[in-house]
Amino acid sequence: MSNQADNGPAIKLAGLTKRFGRTLAVDKLSLEVPRGSTFGLIGPNGAGKSTTIKMLMGLLSVSTGEVRVLGIDPLAEPVRLKQRVGYVPETHHVYRWMRVEEVLGFCRSLYDTWNEQTCREMLGLFGLDPRKKVKHLSKGMLVKLSLLLAVSHDPELLVLDEPMAGLDPVAREEFLDGVLRTICERGQTVLFSTHTLDDVQRLADTVGILYEGRLLVHREVEALLATTKRIRATLVDGCRPDSPPEETIWQRVQGREWLITVGDFTEEKARQILAQEAVDHVEVIDLGLEDLFKDFVKGQRAAS
Amino acid sequence: MKWLIWKEYRLNRLILIVGAVLLIAPHAIALYFAWRGIGPPANGVASPLAANLLISGGYSLVISQLMLAFLGGHAIACERADRSAEFLAYLPVSRARILAAKLTLPLFWAALIWTANLLILRLVIAELPLPGKRVEEQVWLMLSLTALTGLVFFSVGWLLSSMLESPTFSICGALIAPLLIVMAGIPLDWMNILHRAELWYLFTCLALAPACFIAGTWYYLRRVEP
Numbered sequence: 001m002s003n004q005a006d007n008g009p010a011i012k013l014a015g016l017t018k019r020f021g022r023t024l025a026v027d028k029l030s031l032e033v034p035r036g037s038t039f040g041l042i043g044p045n046g047a048g049k050s051t052t053i054k055m056l057m058g059l060l061s062v063s064t065g066e067v068r069v070l071g072i073d074p075l076a077e078p079v080r081l082k083q084r085v086g087y088v089p090e091t092h093h094v095y096r097w098m099r100v101e102e103v104l105g106f107c108r109s110l111y112d113t114w115n116e117q118t119c120r121e122m123l124g125l126f127g128l129d130p131r132k133k134v135k136h137l138s139k140g141m142l143v144k145l146s147l148l149l150a151v152s153h154d155p156e157l158l159v160l161d162e163p164m165a166g167l168d169p170v171a172r173e174e175f176l177d178g179v180l181r182t183i184c185e186r187g188q189t190v191l192f193s194t195h196t197l198d199d200v201q202r203l204a205d206t207v208g209i210l211y212e213g214r215l216l217v218h219r220e221v222e223a224l225l226a227t228t229k230r231i232r233a234t235l236v237d238g239c240r241p242d243s244p245p246e247e248t249i250w251q252r253v254q255g256r257e258w259l260i261t262v263g264d265f266t267e268e269k270a271r272q273i274l275a276q277e278a279v280d281h282v283e284v285i286d287l288g289l290e291d292l293f294k295d296f297v298k299g300q301r302a303a304s
Numbered sequence: 305m306k307w308l309i310w311k312e313y314r315l316n317r318l319i320l321i322v323g324a325v326l327l328i329a330p331h332a333i334a335l336y337f338a339w340r341g342i343g344p345p346a347n348g349v350a351s352p353l354a355a356n357l358l359i360s361g362g363y364s365l366v367i368s369q370l371m372l373a374f375l376g377g378h379a380i381a382c383e384r385a386d387r388s389a390e391f392l393a394y395l396p397v398s399r400a401r402i403l404a405a406k407l408t409l410p411l412f413w414a415a416l417i418w419t420a421n422l423l424i425l426r427l428v429i430a431e432l433p434l435p436g437k438r439v440e441e442q443v444w445l446m447l448s449l450t451a452l453t454g455l456v457f458f459s460v461g462w463l464l465s466s467m468l469e470s471p472t473f474s475i476c477g478a479l480i481a482p483l484l485i486v487m488a489g490i491p492l493d494w495m496n497i498l499h500r501a502e503l504w505y506l507f508t509c510l511a512l513a514p515a516c517f518i519a520g521t522w523y524y525l526r527r528v529e530p
Contacts, residue, residue, distance in 0.1 A: 092391075
């Protein structure tokens with residue numbers, strides 16, 4: 001049982017659902033994140049990212065479905081789970097009246113595997129003053145303190161909920177290059193949610209797009225970018241296009257321009273579009289993750 | 305555990321300082337009055353010091369019970385109000401340990417209040433001319449009612465604190481709880497159902513205090529959210 005849990009995925013969600021009264025925040029979410037991978041969770045505001053992460057961390061009850069993090073049920077064994085997971089929340093609520101050194105002492109007393117060397121190294125790397133009170137730290141410094149606390153016990157899994165929200169571009173760059181990259185290279189499993197899709201493209205192995213509590217996509221970033229293309233078709237004057245090909249994510253007709261974003265792109269799909277009487281010629285365009293994400297969301301909004 | 309208790313002390317430091325003043329101040333005033341020769345009539349038997357300390361001990365005991373309402377009402381809700389409960393929630397510490405640390409402070413505080421004041425009252429009462437068993441019974445009844453009021457203050461505050469996000473509401477709820485018990489007894493008294501009002505209060509407190517404490521503890525342990 002233990003071996004199975006240790007060799008299984010770092011995160012496994014099966015039919016995870018969360019309701020707040022009549023509002024469905026997360027809808028039958030199923031997902032597996034393998035160990036050692038970096039997973040980026042993206043979605044528009046209110047998509048259910050933070051709710052999902054809170055359920056993973058055992059900070060929110062589950063309406064239905066199953067959650068296993070490192071083989072552990074977060075609601076049944078929260079303490080055991082938190083010993084092995086580092087968490088940086090969206091908003092940082094470290095005791096404001098404590099000094100940095102007091103926060104470190106407090107956390108050190110609670111973790112079995114606290115690594116003082118890592119803690120000291122990161123304290124130096126971040127330039128955090130141990131004597132400073134938390135309430136006097138800037139937003140960037142607070143994020144760094146949260147991250148330091150999340151990694152100083154050498155967690156097997158690091159969960160970051162929009163860790164760069166509110167950081168200025170310089171602090172973001174420092175965070176990404178100096179910190180996250182180091183963590184990703186250590187071979188720890190990382191799950192992070194963000195609105196900044198460049199970060200996902202730079203760091204994540206796999207990406208999940210969440211929309212209205214449903215997982216629209218869960219694929220390797222490279223594979224997703226390689227197989228999702230936008231086709232720009234020029235229409236014959238006065239003609240309307242036929243139906244779009246299968247796996248169309250989003251489409252728009254404006255004047256003589258027909259834009260279609262398709263998943264699992266093949267040359268055959270482009271030829272099918274070109275074969276339509278209304279189409280004069282087609283052009284295939286590569287998409288960045290940001291455009292791709294926007295098209296997924298726009299496609300869903302149009303469908304609903 | 306040491307750090308958790310230290311955190312509780314820091315969170316409740318202001319309450320404890322105010323409480324310490326309220327605990328010590330009546331005795332300090334009593335000593336000052338005795339030194340100046342001011343005090344209630346001592347019937348020529350008891351010294352002014354003993355007479356003053358009897359009043360200050362009783363006053364200190366009663367006023368110190370209010371601190372239990374503050375400690376109970378503040379215990380859990382204060383960390384929800386500033387959302388630091390969320391920070392604590394993602395650290396590897398069990399709810400049972402958190403509660404144990406939260407209980408340590410009020411228990412220590414109550415023990416301190418009662419030990420100090422009972423010692424003073426014991427010494428003082430020995431010096432006072434208290435004729436008969438009836439007076440002794442009255443003293444013990446008053447002490448029991450005071451202790452039970454303190455328990456109700458704390459346990460109702462504890463229950464509300466475990467459920468609410470506002471320590472102010474929890475503390476206010478705790479402070480009015482004994483008043484509500486008394487008010488609930490008034491119609492019974494009118495209907496001649498109650499023969500001794502103090503016994504109604506005593507037994508209601510005895511039932512309510514453990515019920516609220518258990519309910520508050522159970523709710524906090526069962527609740528998933530911080």
